[in-house]
Amino acid sequence: MAWNLDIKGLIHPFSALAQGFKQPHTLSYPVEQRAEVTGYRGFHVNTISDCVGCGNCQDICMNEAIDMVEPLSPEAMNPKNASGLVPRIDYGRCCWCGLCVDVCGPDSLRLEGDCVYVSPDADSFLYMPKDK
């Protein structure tokens, strides 16, 4: 293909140099932290005193990431919890779709903004939601 002299096309790309005088898009982490987003689908929390142990969350989970287990602190459990069990999430399977939260009758199971978890113990990824 023949090369036609394109003055505009040769000069215009140099306008990118003007970006050097602008502020960067990025944050200086960890000095600057990103603002938490309301409604972000992060880790689960479960208010044990409200949970009725119905297992709806376990039933709807399409990844079979939820199993119902005995709570870490049985004394905080809702007296109306008929099964005596609360959900535990396998974060190797969870896709954070939020269906378990949608079907939770007493709204005890929720997703919060926190989404960073580091542990050398692989078993700890069978995660017991914090009681909040």
Add this chain to the structure above:
Amino acid sequence: MSETIKIFHGPQHPGVTGNMSLELDLDGETIVKAVTHVGYLHRGFEKMIERRTVIQAFTIVCRICVPEPDPNEENFARGVEELYGLEVSERAQYIRVMILELARLQAHLLWLAGQGGSIGHEIVPQWAIGERDYILDLFEAITGGRVYHMYIYPGGVKRDLPEDLPERLLALLDTLASRLPEYDRIFFDNAAVKKRLQGVGVVDAAECVRNSYSGPVIRGCGIPRDVRKDAPYLVYDRLEFDIPTQSAGDAYARALVRRAEMHQSIRILRQVVEQLPDGPIQCKLPRHRQFKIPRGETYVQSESARGAFGYFMAGDGTPFLRRLQVRGPSIVHAFTLLERLLVGAQLSDVALIMNSLGICPPEIER
């Protein structure tokens, strides 16, 4: 007779848009034969969906296409609504259009980054990915997720918009509209980019029609075919927008089509904010095991950033779909078109042509 060598381009290659392999026979730098191999990314989505209730399945469909998951969610939701006979509120329909157009914008920015990277233009990928992140921030605020939104739900959408969303969206659209001329200066008007893209990967209009190409490929040949106009869905018939076309049919024409589509998406989003009605966002649904899809079949289609995206769905009176078939635009673009375009092309043009066609292997293999 010259001797040819065979190389495998992919499946793990930065110049391949996803996990697929190209078997290339080279005579020097020139490709004399190209064969597409897929199968490295098969996750069996269609079969998985047949074994999950429709409410459970809606969380899977978005994963069929990473760069633009929302047309999948919308197609799936609309198919279920057609089979079950659900009425979607007007507000939910406008919100769906908002999500789809934001998805189109971010998909075009991702394409721009890929197209820039494929020709060694290192500035535009940095800019485009940065700009795309602002759109993902907005998705995060609306849906709770950045890439996979799992938001468009049979019967409506999962949650209402945040109160400050119209202001945030309009501010973002103003920013993007002011940035597009800067992209023109460094990329679309750039003499080196034109030299690289013009005359490469040329497709003619007759071939497009004969082989059912869609999206920027067919519009780059001068045919204004777009599902949003040809078979309007949601509230696209109430919105004013043009179908940009180019006549050259080469990679540069497809780039200009996408550039003009970004402008049209901004125009649509401004109208959506203006016309957004009040009302419910979700209709009442039965419990997921009682949500039985009546016996019947449907085919729904939407326009993604890469072309027409179709879903065939069949119900049989159970909470599970009897069959789901996904037909993405990449199927014809990756086999019929890519294999032909690569013959006679240079080895360095492979990534360029793949990006220009917008090939996405996950939707080929599902």
